[in-house]
Amino acid sequence: MTDVAGRYAELLAAGELKPDAAQAAVVARLAALETALNRPVETPGLIGRLFGKAPPAAPKGLYIWGGVGRGKSMAMDLFFAASSVSPKRRAHFHEFMAEVHGAIHVRRKAGDTDPLMSVADQIAQSACLLCFDEMQVKDIADAAILSRLFTALLERGVTVVTTCNRPPRDLYKDGLNRHLFLPFIDLIEATLDVVTLDGPTDYRLARLSGTQTWHVPNGPEATAALSSAFFRMTDYPPEDREHVPTAELPLPGDRFLHVPKSLKGVAVFSFARLCRQPLGAADYLAIARHYHTVLIVGIPKLGPENRNEAIRFIHLIDALYEQKVKLVAAADARPDQLYPAGDSSFEFERTASRLMEMQSAAYLALGHGG
Ligand SMILES: Nc1ncnc2c1ncn2[C@@H]1O[C@H](COP(=O)(O)OP(=O)(O)OP(=O)(O)O)[C@@H](O)[C@H]1O
Ligand SMILES: [Mg+2]
Structure with a gap:
């Protein structure tokens, strides 16, 4: 042998x-x-x-x-x-x-x-x-x-x-x-x-590069792609999908955020959980520091009436970007068409540009952390 x-x-x-x-x-x-x-x-x-x-x-x-x-x-x-x-x-x-x-x-x-x-x-x-x-x-x-x-x-x-x-x-x-x-x-x-055994490369993370990380539109295909990314990133057996652990992530001010799926530095959230609740920049930073990869499902196309969600999303992406967190997302539009008009849509242009960069091989190859 x-x-x-x-x-x-x-x-x-x-x-x-x-x-x-x-x-x-x-x-x-x-x-x-x-x-x-x-x-x-x-x-x-x-x-x-x-x-x-x-x-x-x-x-x-x-x-x-x-x-x-x-x-x-x-x-x-x-x-x-x-x-x-x-x-x-x-x-x-x-x-x-x-x-x-x-x-x-x-x-x-x-x-x-x-x-x-x-x-x-x-x-x-x-x-x-x-x-x-x-x-x-x-x-x-x-x-x-x-x-x-x-x-x-x-x-x-x-x-x-x-x-x-x-x-x-x-x-x-x-x-x-x-x-x-x-x-x-x-x-x-x-x-x-x-x-x-702590070399510079997280080989599991390296697996994201070369794969699509922004999936349009929301629907069964995007869901399947995100779920397969999750299992690939965590080496978790898909047959056992019902038992993926959850977590309560500590946030500033003795609050906690329920993380519906949390394993090996990878978290899965819905857009609603992250951007329809009163979370702020410090909360997003806590998420970005804790997880090297974040999967977000159900990102809708936003209009002027979604001003609050859009602003939270800007803060969220800023935190993820600064901490070099890898993002895999299912959305109803490409980043540049996600929030075309409304308050802060000018600032949103930078968010869209960051979202484009976050899909690049160069970004995906970066280590986690600020
Ligand atoms: N040198 C390498 N080249 C390419 N792929 C590798 C290399 N080393 C490990 N891998 C792959 O990267 C993935 C992660 O490796 P592995 O599961 O052994 O990591 P680990 O250190 O046990 O991580 P964890 O602490 O999360 O359990 C595996 O699929 C493995 O086959
Ligand atoms: Mg291991």
Whole structure:
């Protein structure tokens, strides 16, 4: 079987992946881990055991962290697919933890006095290599058991590789009873090699360039185009469209904006939500800082009677433009025909010009942020 470095080289040669120094460095670390995993295990001999020699520790795993779209999951998946370790398992961290809680519950009901340890035994038997995608700790239930669970897994010789958007120190940041969680952070730092994969390119974002981002008119075709852009940008399975998370985005003055779809720095809004409510420039700036890509559906053609909406839309686009947010939109007219007459239609010309620029390959290639 081709190893992870070989497979990565093949994909580069085939042009499927672009050369990226940060990725190459992480792939080299993964290749070294694979070599360590393949080394024959030396169990201590009789004399060794007599003198209390501990069984050999499993090779140190990796904690790969960095911004969205940098290729963390891609690198880990190449490693996982190429690894000859058996048995091995790759799981989404959130699903894995849900499963752990379920199994603990079943054991406890069956009268097990230390259900967490039994579950750790069970997991260790089912995989000596565990790859987790998107480690994140959001609730106290996970935070409370992670330290013991991971200690138990490591003691049982399991090697863990995980991807994450934050460094270990920022896990469960501002979480309830965070002090209970700190031992887990120490454990990660002591037992995994923490590596960053944070090159300059968000490859997922790069996928927008070359695609149409302003769709006219509103209707099923435009909706389908936006929805496909959303799934492409977030790598979210379209079959599961009903479960795309929502969010409450904090706005200045202790207010919140409901974001109907919010995932991986991408938000979907209706024009009505953004421009028919009393939102102002500071609110739009909060949106623009928080999301690298915004999808807006249902932008109507505006007339003199829509003065307020038009002015809000001007502020919205100014904020998005200044923060280099990528915009994908469904509208009833091209930008230059969106608000031909009415108060501030002169200022709107600049908005239209910005909207044209925001569709260009050069704009789409810019990084997010002011
Ligand atoms: N070097 C590259 N050249 C071209 N495409 C790439 C490259 N690296 C990654 N990609 C593609 O970019 C997309 C994003 O990569 P990936 O999902 O691995 O990012 P990530 O770091 O895991 O992001 P997130 O934190 O959002 O999960 C994937 O479709 C991946 O195949
Ligand atoms: Mg990922």
